[in-house]
Amino acid sequence: MHGIKLNLKPKQLNEALKHRIIRLARLGVHRLRISQVCCIGIGSIEQAIASVSGLVEWRKQCHWESKRRCYRVQVQRYRQRCPDALRRDIKTDCNAAFFWLYANDREWLENSLPRPTKPCGPSRLV
Known part of the structure; x- marks a missing residue:
C-alpha cells in the first residue's frame, strides 16, 4: 500500500x-x-x-523473591524515615508492600513492625 x-x-x-x-x-x-x-x-x-523443564517455575520463584526483597526494603526504609510510626501508618503508607508481605511473608512482617499499642481513647466512667 x-x-x-x-x-x-x-x-x-x-x-x-x-x-x-x-x-x-x-x-x-x-x-x-x-x-x-x-x-x-x-x-x-x-x-x-x-x-x-523447570525453567518456568524457576523464573516464577525468582520473581517472587524479587518482589519480597523489594517490599521488605520498602518497609525498612519507611521505618528508618519514620521511627515513631505505628503499624497503621505503615499499613496506610506502604499499603501494597504491607498486604503482600502479610499474605506471603507474615513472620518477617510481624518481626519488623513496631509493637502493637493499646488504644488510648477516653475512659468511660459509669
Missing part, C-alpha cells in the same frame, strides 16, 4: 536462537527484553521457555 514494501517472513526458531533465548531466560531477563534482543515474538519466547 502506498508503495511501501513489507518483509513479513516469519522468523524460524533454530537451535542457536533457542539456546540464546534459554540462556537469557536463565539469567532472569524479562520476556519482552528477550523478544527485542532476539527480534522474535513474545509467544515464541514463551514457547521456548516452556520447553525447558
Whole structure:
C-alpha cells in the first residue's frame, strides 16, 4: 500500500536462537527484553521457555523473591524515615508492600513492625 514494501517472513526458531533465548531466560531477563534482543515474538519466547523443564517455575520463584526483597526494603526504609510510626501508618503508607508481605511473608512482617499499642481513647466512667 502506498508503495511501501513489507518483509513479513516469519522468523524460524533454530537451535542457536533457542539456546540464546534459554540462556537469557536463565539469567532472569524479562520476556519482552528477550523478544527485542532476539527480534522474535513474545509467544515464541514463551514457547521456548516452556520447553525447558523447570525453567518456568524457576523464573516464577525468582520473581517472587524479587518482589519480597523489594517490599521488605520498602518497609525498612519507611521505618528508618519514620521511627515513631505505628503499624497503621505503615499499613496506610506502604499499603501494597504491607498486604503482600502479610499474605506471603507474615513472620518477617510481624518481626519488623513496631509493637502493637493499646488504644488510648477516653475512659468511660459509669
